Amino acid sequence: MGSKRNTKLEALLAEYGYTHQQLAEAVNRTAENLHGTPANCTDRHVRRWIAGDVQWPWTRYLLPLQHIFGRSSEDMGFVPRKSSRVPPLPRRSAPVKERHTMPRREFIAFGLVAALGLDHIPSAGRLGSSDVERIRVIVPALYKYDHAMGGGALHDVATEALHRVQSAVNRCTYGDRVERLLYSVMGDLAASAGWFAYDAGRQANATDLYNQALQAGMLAGDGMLQARVWSNLAMQARLLHRDKEALRIGRAAVETRQAKSDPWLMSLLHCRQAVGHARTGDRTRAQRSLARAETAYDRAQGHPAAWLSFLTPAELTGLAGAAHHALGQHRRAERLTASALEMLEPRFERNRVYYTVQHAQALLDNGDIEHAATQAGEAVSLAGRVQSTRVQDKLKDLRQHLQRHANVPAAAEFLEQARQMGA
8 A cells, every 4th residue: 555645744834834845954953952963854854754655753853843833743644653652742832834935935836846747747758649738737727826826936836847848849759740739838838937937026037938938839830829928028028117119019919810819818918008008198099908908808708718817807997997097097097996906806816916006006196195005004914925026016116105105194004014014
């Protein structure tokens, strides 16, 4: 009979934000505090405990683990043998959970490599269409995490998946049809990894990945993939304050045959163009693009591609709010963004933080400092759950704007809250 995986211990690592290596180091530190000597624990020990290869660790490991998690050995998923001496649970205060972004991100990446089956991507032999389909499902799975946590948690694992697929393309054999499919799925992964890098603030990495996606899209003859990348490049140019360049790239994407045949994509492109026109002060074109986005969305049927799954009525309304805000129509922007937040589904946690900040900024620009500070406080409370440098930068800008109103009690209260939370 095979080993039974220790899911209780695995869940504790996730809850406390430990990687395998970090837990091993914590065991050694705790052992040294308890006994004067480290336990010589390594990440290999932790992996074997989780895999169930070792169901009852040595006491020199169990006692530190009990101190770290404040749980009995059995509550940590270990199974004693008849001859095992069960250490008593130490009397101590509740453990302090580690909530550092980097350890959490590393743990998520490590767990997703296994959960997504990246280890099973072939590195030799002949590939068929079934192999491609197993790879293709990686992207929809990644986007479910992206909506909740942001790209900072996913860039590394998406890049790792891309490298493994690139290795398969270079080392395996396959026919012409499978070759095109492989390049298409490889481009899908590259574009996704590029988006996660963009959201994580790694713009040089994002540009490189987008270029890889464009090349793969051309080799696959996948026009939809190419249009998607152009759309993301336009958004990146706007983030970098190259508004006219963003509009030119977006216009090229709108004119593609693929965009014209996909209402979901066309709706998104027109929304983003609306924001671009608004940022350059062209009210007429901004309003025209918003109207075209609504028309295209009304024609959309079925379900969009995974990367477009965020495109809901809430998103369209939020983008319209962003356009009106850029035009200086702050009252209209506030109402639209508030409506977007009401419609936004719970699964879109990152976007909820984003639009809460947008709502606060619109309120502030409209002179409603107290309500703006309340919304800003809500954004700070939510922001700890997502890993998006793009969102954090937006929140940082809002905080600087509220700093100018530090004499207002509500603003001062928010600034103190943000200081205490390290926002």
